[in-house]
Amino acid sequence: MTKNTNKIYDASSIQTRKGLEAMRHTPQLFLPDLETPGITHTIKEIVTNSVDEMLVSPENNVKVKIFMFTQEETGRVQFLVTDTGRGVPILTGSSGINPFYNCMVIPHTSGKFNQNTYAVAGGQFGVGHKITVATAKRFTGVSFRPEGVGFIHVVEGVAPSEPTLFLSEEYRHFQTGLISFWEPDKSVFFYLESYAKEGYLSLINFLREIVYFRKLDIEVYKLERLIPEKLWKTEDPNFLLQEIEKIEKKSQLVWSGLTEDSLGWIRSYWKLNKNFSWKREIKFTEDERKICDDVDPQISKRIHAITLQFFYIKGDRTGGCFSLVNFVHIPDVKKSDQTKVVLEIMKRAVSTHIEDKDIKKFFLSLYNLPLYLAVGVDYEGARFSNATKTAWVDPEFRLVYMALVSHWLEQTDNGKEIVKEFYDLIQSDIEARYNESLGKKIFTKSNMSIRSLLGDMDKNFCDAKPKDGNRMNCELFLFEGKSAGGGEGYDTEHQGTYPLQGKPKNVLKGTNGSFSEALRNVLEDAILSKILYLLKYDPREKDTSNLYFGKVCITPDADAHGGHIASLLLTAFQTVTPELVNMPGFFQIIVPPYYQICLDKNPKYRVYIRDKDDLPSWCAEHIFTKRLKIKARYYPYLNLPDKEIESEAYITFTKILFEYGLIMENISNRLQISPEILEALCKCTYYLTPRTMNTERVRECIMANRVTYEKDTNTITVSYGETDIPIPLMFVREELYENVLKILNRLKWREWYPVISTETINNSKETPISFFNLYKLMKRWRDGLISIKPLKGLGSMDSKDLTYTCMDPRNRKALIIKGVGDVKRIIRLMEKDTAERKKIVSEYFS
Template sequence: MAIPRYDEASIRVLKGLEPVRQRPGMYTRTDNPLHIIQEVIDNAADEALAGFGSQIGVTLHTDGSVSVQDDGRGIPVGLHPEEHAPVVELVFTRLHAGGKFDKKQGGAYAFSGGLHGVGVSVTNALSRRLEVRVWRDGAVHELVFAGGDVQTPLQQVDTAPRRKSGTVVRVWPDPKYFDSAAIPVPELVHALRSKAVLLNGIKVSLTLEKTGEVREWHYQEGLRGYLDEALDGTEKIIPVFEGKQYAGDDDESFAAGEGAQWVVAWTADGQVLRESYVNLISTTAGGTHEAGLRDGLFSAVKAFAELHSLVPKGVKLLADDVFARASFVLSAKVLDPQFQGQIKEKLNSRDAVRLVSGYVKNALDLWLNANVEYGRKLAEIAIRQAQARARSAQKVEKRKSSGVAVLPGKLTDCESSDPAMTEIFLVEGDSAGGSAKMGRDKEFQAILPLRGKVLNSWEVDRDRLFANNEIHDIAVAIGVDPHGPGDNPDLSSLRYGRVCILSDADVDGSHIQVLLLTLFFRHFPKLVEAGNVYVARPPLFRVDVPAAGKRPARKLYCLDQAELEAAQEKLRSEGVREGAWSISRFKGLGEMSAEQLWDTTMNPDTRRLMPVVYGEPGIEATTRMFDMLMGKGESAQRRSWLEEKGNLADVDV
């Protein structure tokens, strides 16, 4: 068989917007074009957030296009000093061009959702046609794109009153990039209404050209009015708790202007409403700012309950006990938000936990102690929730009590016995196990250190598995016996809801990870199917960035070389002096302090934990792949596979 050629000509460089059209799913959702329209809406909202503009209008046209109009400052139309092209053209054609990288004092957008610099350029790349009209400095300019490329260069088409400014962007999404070309109107309505809620006094409208319907939103009460409307008269246990706080110029921990506004309501029954935003961007998957809100509410209620001796003996309050019946709307302002993925569903900024938690706790402490009656009611709800949780756990323990094997001596167990909460980390090496034990949350995290590399169990009979001490300890610790794909094991005896593989971010760590995945796929397939198996992703690098301008000193953690390069590029774009930061490489988990391991890999609010699921090819194809990779008699097939695929490997040597 001929070996595919791999030489200089094999390398293809994607230019301009080509990467987006080649892999649209990396940059946006491809089920429908709503997200690429939201990028344009977000730009208009950022103008309002920066204090410019008073209205945003969106129109769904009968020809399938969508236009977004604002009365902000208008995108600059002059030539860029370095690129020598109109700035408005660069914004729509360069993946990393925009006003949102400039976070220094006086930057155009100190607080904005735009971070990646690929927002409206992705909109342009995935559109058949895109028209931009700008009112600025007494002139009206127009620019037209087709398929992401300039069709009609920027030109002045009219004059305008000197005080009139703003931008209109009209987009014709290209159906070939989306599963459905239709814009889901309910989701669009939700997004627009949210903008009106978060931008007090800003008028937001939606016009449906087909029916002539016009909808407008203009909230004077902001978050409070929105939450009351959403809960629709549902009885509240105590009055709504609301507040806001932002860092001042003299704050040593956070940049000036960073902070949050929140409104929280506790209800006795019905659905809870939970919505969060960062710089007006809706974070539907939550993130570290929500974790900060939960932590702040819990800390204040727990402190109040302990101060007034309300907690019965033997009851331990947890954050979920306070949070279970809480509805909230949270709007955080973060100077340099780190999102998970381009669609910005989840905030990953670690500092946001401390930012929101500190402000919320202080405010709720004052509120509860000024309204002791409400504080007692809130504490009673949390205590009842904790007692119900404890009773539930006791019932589970009684069902499991018969025939329990002796737990491994090296297992450091957790206090809780509720599988919905608990997790076990299978950690590579005793030294890393020591850091994990010190850094963990002993309430719900258990640690099982593994010595050396686990046996390749692909071709080991089930009856012989327990001859290996490591596999024996894993099975006993998790409480489920080895089984086959056709078996029906008793998963009610599962002791931990999440079984997390935690190994070094190097080649040896990857090998251990593969051996453990082989064990679970071959001998514990029902755990994989049920979504109980995870892989923790520790970072390989740490970047220490000194204080600069508004930003205090910070630490950035990077999973791999690619993330490190992206982080450095981002620091350069922020104006951090080249070489001002220092880079440390972790040789292994054992080299991390307990605090670092908790912060990067074990803290549920800031870690990266990947669920193990079956891929698209299905179980049969996965089984064939494991056969080829792990079978003892498949060396020839492995060799040919490596020769064919070897150039795709990202080898860390």
């Protein structure tokens, strides 16, 4: 590689961008894009600050006015936002920093971090207002306060060293509030010309989201001219207010929040051209706060309002969701707790009215509720998952919210009435879709025979040859590839094999639930059509009396690819041949072995393990019980004799112990704290909170030389000799309670501790040991005696072993499908096994 000697790279080459300059050079970090949504987002950041003022003091009748100035011939657009809220404080505090200046231009500065100031504000990062300032060609902010007036002018991200303040008596009589006007910079944003023409529609759509649940006094004005130049330069409050009043008289009012048709807007949001045939609403009241207090009183105090609205349109099968959190729209409903929880509980409540077991199974697994749901939450301290606030996931709030919604829909008279009304509306649709899933609907048939559609039999197919001629006792094994196309010594009389050699088509793609379209996809797919030919079955005739095989055994490889192939096959059969799926046991998923274990690391002595439960059980039975005796020695207060752990109890104990050891190792790696210290801390979790902290008790439990506690950071420092180990209690307590103690309680660790004797220790001498050290000892025994080989494909197995583990009815493990209701359950089980195979290899045998 040629060196570039003309470029100098030294200390002077390193630069640091701060504040508005950094935000102006990387606006994509704070905006959805640099086109229309990004421009609208900069306006949203200013407007939501004004809306937060409206919500803080609704009795003060705060008003917000938004002016949009456009000049189409030059493609320039400017904005002016005024509100009559409290304004931003302008007097310098004891820290010597001016709050008005910081709120305007210093990132991560906000009055919303203190929940006493803004109870239900949507802001949480302190960067929204600043990104608007940073990306503006010029920006002016004016704060009217009881103590005076403050001005600040920013040009292309460059701010003055301090704001201009007017604090004399003549400047203290103005109505409090905040005025912001700015011009987005063409060098930052694209397509400002198109925004000048129709951009205000995007702005109005955002405002309609805000006022959906509550009418707010917000007005939008439009002018086909720019802000007068003298207004950008003035620092005279009287002149500024007079000019804005003149602008308002010349402006065209294009939207008002007080006259907004919320019901019409929500229909347009969901792109509906029909009126709702049913609508119900539930609102949170103080009488229901006790329900939340019982779950978590601290979270309950932070709930201010919750509104649920249910809609239904007769004949509609789609449904939709809309949600606001602190008047911030959350478009990513898949990650939003507030919508998922309601839909899950509503579905559960509706299922109680379904009496037929098969229909209920179909409803819970396959049916999508045709429910339109609008949710509004005012929640103190809401946490959003990204800078643009498109998702909100709060596990603490979810538990309280789940209890509240469950109470509403399943226990109150009003909620039960809503559920019953909704069930009555969709009952016929549930039954109709269930019947469609069973293939009971009659479709137009082609004149072509299925034999002509499918072509000749594949040469890779090995047919079964029953001597008695009874084909219903024959099994068809579907393998993934040619290398696994049947093992050595299988039952050729009653077993046929066929290698798929590829991945079948997703027959549901682009069908919109149409049986005829799905059938066409099946017949056009080489793999699926060949399977139908091998079965001698025509899905259009639905005649199961002349099947060529009495059972189909899908035998995928033990990896994600094999699981996906099996899922596609089941989906296709469930869609076009539900009558075959409803024949109990006709379709089976053969679960292949996941590992090959070699005893003493010798390939000649191999054993195959299939399930994750088999791995620790096998190790316990063949390794640990022969080399390690374990007794449970009870603590003196129980006054019980020692008890040796044997047989099934030994296996169960080993499985739980390895689960415990893996979790301790993972936590230790994340927190950089030794597992031995974590295990010792489990004995004194009560003393690990600021209120109950007892450093002497903690020191005794972990046998340290010294323990000190930092209350500000909620951290203890553990000293062993000259080594100091900081331990953040906030994370440690959470890990101990959420993961470690749950497993230790299964071991009943407060009642006893293990005592061991091994071949290397005199059997008469028993050694006490901690649970984690026992895990390390057993792991060392195991790793020294066996080797594990993960099996990816069946073709890598010995042919005799393949026959023994997957084809022999006496030894194979199969997931039996008894009907269409089992398909989704079987797919989930299969995917779970497939996903956890790698997890077990990487964790249990790492």
